[in-house]
Amino acid sequence: MNDLVLTPLEQFILAEFFREYPEAGLVSRMSAHVISRRNTGGGRFTELLTDPVRLRDGRHGISGGFTMEGLRFGLTAAVHITECRIDTVDIAVIGDD
Numbered sequence: 001m002n003d004l005v006l007t008p009l010e011q012f013i014l015a016e017f018f019r020e021y022p023e024a025g026l027v028s029r030m031s032a033h034v035i036s037r038r039n040t041g042g043g044r045f046t047e048l049l050t051d052p053v054r055l056r057d058g059r060h061g062i063s064g065g066f067t068m069e070g071l072r073f074g075l076t077a078a079v080h081i082t083e084c085r086i087d088t089v090d091i092a093v094i095g096d097d
Helices: 008-020
Strands: 032-039 043-050 058-061 066-068 071-082 085-093
Touching: 008 066, 008 071, 008 085
Parallel strands: none
Antiparallel strands: 032 043, 043 085, 058 071, 066 071, 071 085
């Protein structure tokens, strides 16, 4: 296994996800291991191995955006679930920053 851990931004996005989708389960009880990260130039995909969640498979967007110093319009994020597990956190810059 690798030594990658969730960044503070990824932790924040997952906390926001569980706040928006409480039916998914409790974040405090979830184990999440980072498998890989892929930067796209306008964002990043973080692949995870997690405990099961109680939410249908698919892409689950997080309402609104996130502000970040240096980014005029901030970030948007989504969580992808496959076979009842969070497998990807998708972070993208809004605009052309």
